[in-house]
Structures are given as C-alpha cells and as structure tokens.
Amino acid sequence: MEVKDKQESYLNTSRITLARFELTRSQTSLFLILSLIGIFMLPFTLAEDVFLNLFQFLFSILPDYLIDSSHRPEGYLIFSFFPILIRIIVSTIFLFLSIYVLRKILRHKNVKHKVKGKIIQQNRTVNWFGLRISHGQSLFIFSISLAGIFFTIQQFLESLLYPFSGFGLLESFCWIPEGPNQTTSHVILLNNVPLALMATFFLLCLYSLLTVRRGKPMNPSKKITNNYGLLIFIASLAVLILLSARIFCHLALFNNEFASLLGISSNAPNPYQNEDFIRTISFLCICLALMIASFFLKDKIYKESKTSDDFTWLHVKLTPHRALILLSVALLYIIFFTNYYLTILFLYGGVDEFYVNLYYIILIPVILFCYYPIGKILKNRRFDNIIENIENSREFKTNWFKFHLSKTNSIIFLSVSIGLVGLYIYQLILMNTYAQSLLQDSYSFKAYMLFSFPVITVIISLLLVVIVYTIKKTLPSIKFSK
C-alpha cells in the first residue's frame, strides 16, 4: 500500500517533457489544445490537397499534357505536381507531431519510464537576441521557430518548383514605383532577393530553435521581457528584415555604384521613387524604435496574479471553466485565421485586388480580437491559477476512445470541439458553394469533381461525428460549475 502511494505521488509530481522541455500543468494544457487543433484540422487540409489538388493533377492536368504537350513549357508537370506533394508532406508531418503530443500527454500517467538525456528545467531564463525571456516564452519561441522552419522550407520549395506564380509577398518588395501605376525591378533582384529573405528567416528560426534550449538559472530579482514586448519584437524584426530588402532594391536600382556592383543598369531617381524610399526609411525607423522599446517592456518573474473573481472579458465574468473554454476557442481561431492570412499574404503579396484588400482589412482586426483573450488569460500566470482551480474542484473522469480524460483535459476537449463545430459547418457550406460554382459551369467542370466533392463532404461529416461524440462525452465536465 505504502509503495503504491509512493508510486502514485511520484507519478503525480513527475512532469511531462516535450522535446526535453519540462512542462508545467498549464503548459501541458496549452500543448494539448494545440495538438487537438492539429488532429481535428489537418485531416481536412489533407483531404482538400488529395481530393481536389492531387486529383486535379492526376485527372485533368496530366491527361491534358499527355494529349498535347507542345504548348506547355519545360518542367510543366513537375511544377504542377511538387507544390501539392510538399503541402501533403508538411500536413502529414504536423498531423503526426500532433498525434505524438496528444498520446504523450494523455498516456503520461501510465508510462513509468525516465526521460532519457538532459531535461531543460523550468527555473531558468534564456537570452534571445538580448531579450531575457522565461522558460514558457522560450517554449513559445521554440514552437514558432519549428513552424517557421517548415513554412520557410515549404515556401522556398514552392517558389523554386513553381516559378510562374510570381507576385508573392517577398517578390513584391523588389518592385519600386517609378511613376503613377508604374513599377520597376530587375530579374537579378527578383530571383535573388526573395531567396535571400527566405534564407534569412530560415537561419533566424534555426538560431532560435537552438538558442532557446540553452539558459541560465533563474534570478528572481531580475526582470524578464513581458509577452507584449516579445510579440512586438518578433513582428518588428520580421518587418525590419523585409524593409531592409526593399531599401537594398532601391539602392540596387537607383544608385550607380550599387548597380554597377550587381551588373544592373541604374535608373534615374524620380519623385515617386524618392517618396517610396523616404516612406520605407520611416517605417524602418519605427520598427527599430519598437524593437528598442520592447527591451524595456519587462515584468517581474513572480508577479501576483488576479484571482478569478475580478477577471472579465468584454464584461463577461470569467470563471476558470469559461476562461479555459475561451482560451481554447481563441487559440483555434487565431491559428486558423493567421494561417489563412499568411497564405494570402505570401501568395498575393502586394497585389491590389478587391479580395486581397478585403482579407487584409478584415483579417487583422479578427486576429487581434482573438489575441485579446489569449493575452489576458496568459498574463501574470493567471492560467496556472485557472488550471489549479479546475483541478481542485469537483472530480470528473471520462473516456474518449481509449484515453482516460481528467477534468481539465475534458474541458479542453469540449472547448476545442465546440470551436471546431462552427468551423467545419462553415467548411461544409463553403465546399457546397464551391462545388455548385464548378459543377454548374461547363468550362470549369471536370469528371473527377463528381467524386472529389462528395468524398470531402463525407470526410467533413465523419469529423463532425467525432466532434459531436467528443462534446457528448465531455459536456458533463462543466456541469454544476460555479
């Protein structure tokens, strides 16, 4: 009996490690939310890529090419096929990562093994680009860098294998205005500047991935950078790099010395170019100022957090349950909209089209609106208190397929599922609208669509069934909550 108690206490106190990072209960909950979002969302992304894009290649592009290849450029098939393949590979990798994290978190208590190798402890601070950040923040940087590496590689390979796309975000920085509705650039810049930018982002992500693993023991008297400071620094750094590339293009196209170094015939400066150059320099200075300001946005390591009693969001009182549900739903939608926004941004860049401009206008406030509750809940270790409150309240256990869920995990499953229902109903409506527009048009209609659209509808229906099952199983976890 005594041995059993000791074993249980060991298992309860033993913390989960992920990529050797030691996780607290609240960090574990955050990773559980992320893994669930991945598990529920990536199958749909994969289905879209396989049944719409890959099928389009196999049953439309390939047969057309085989019938008449004389008008097609060299490498046409590879350019059409590889971007789809890369997207499928990236989605599959993230799906496996999500499943791995979910299994690791939910099976943790049953596993009685010691973690091999050195564990990266909680009580440490990391020096990242001169900013002193906490263990939790370094975990955030680690996750962002990992996603950034995959995203950069994907973008790089897609631009390499599909050179007809053009007008991407990175390329749009090379086009300098020369007159009203008139821009200029050079093939050397168009080919190399986006490549250099991607290499820079890749190296930054790689550096971050390695740096955040090293740290110094925590000194409670010293302050650390707060979350807003960190986000401002990351955004400013990214914009600063992009603006530096634009300044380089200005110099390469309009400065004789630079132009001769690169072997480009230089253009004569004009008022439009001057105006753009001054505007770019001004934005660069603002970014630099923001980066410097972020060094001064600091918090104490141990700061007293507010109790849940005086904690509200849009005048709604946030109980621990509500806060956890809100956080999960906000995380789900911020990932969805940010991914959508970045895809549009990298695909279309500075193209002045109605749809693109509409997305730019709508998506930024939506993303900020989603960030607001996340920032509020994660501020001042409030989330730790929320998890502690839930764990100490009425006991609840349930099963989800073969996994045993604790009360906190049940609420996380419930909240992610509730968020996903709306998203998948929207995808279902969107797919039907898309199918209607393609199948009723004789020019865009292809035979494979008669199979693809119903199959995607079946996949969405299956995902909705799993989501409803999850809601039904986990809904009692918030019953009688105060």
Place this chain on the structure above:
Amino acid sequence: MNIINELLSYIIIVIIGIILINWYERKKGWDYRFRTSLYFILCWRTLIFLILIMMNLILDLVLDPFSQIYILYPIIILMVTFIVNIFLGVKIYKFVYKQKTQEFFVIILIIVIIEMILESFLFYIVLIPEALKWLYY
C-alpha cells in the same frame, strides 16, 4: 434553392428530431406527452424553414452571383443555418419544456448537424445528375 430538397430535408429532420427527443425524454425519465415534443420540433423546424426560404429569396434578389460580395454568401448561410438555428432551438426548448438546456444542447446540436449533412447530400443528389449532362452533351 431547390424547394423540393428543402421540403424533403424538413420532413426528414422532423422525423429524426422527434425520435431523438423521445429517446432523450425516456432516458431522462420525463413523462411529457408525445404532443409536447411534436410541438417543439414542429415550431422550431417550421420557423427555420421559413427563415431559410426568406433568406434565400432575399439573397437571390440582392446578391448578383458574379458580384464580389458573393464571398459573404457562405458566412450569411452559416449565421442563419447554424447560429440562429441553435439559438432558436434552445429558446423554444426553454419555452416548451422549462428545463435546463445544458444537456439538451447536444441533442439540438446533433439535429442541426444532421440537417447540414443531409442538406449537403441532397444537394449532391440533385447537382451530380445535372453535372453529368455536361459530360454527355
């Protein structure tokens, strides 16, 4: 909008809904009459059916299919068929049964999701033969 599809979907959902609600009542041990659950499902579904028809008529009149505002079409449909649908379901349930909605919410959600999936499949049943015409002619 295909009115036959909508009517078919309405009838199927009323039948599925009444079965689900009766099952839930038996599970809970409530002794409501069959008429009560029938009133609830008929009120709810008829109201949604009328809203859907009105919305489709308004959208057809207001939105040009080639207009760039057409991007809002799925969002408007989502608002009406999902959010308003669930909201009205919960309100009518509260009015008829005078019970807490927490557990019944799942039943309402299941009915709404079944409706959405059913509508999608009915939509393809009509659309695929139409599309096959392009293939043969």
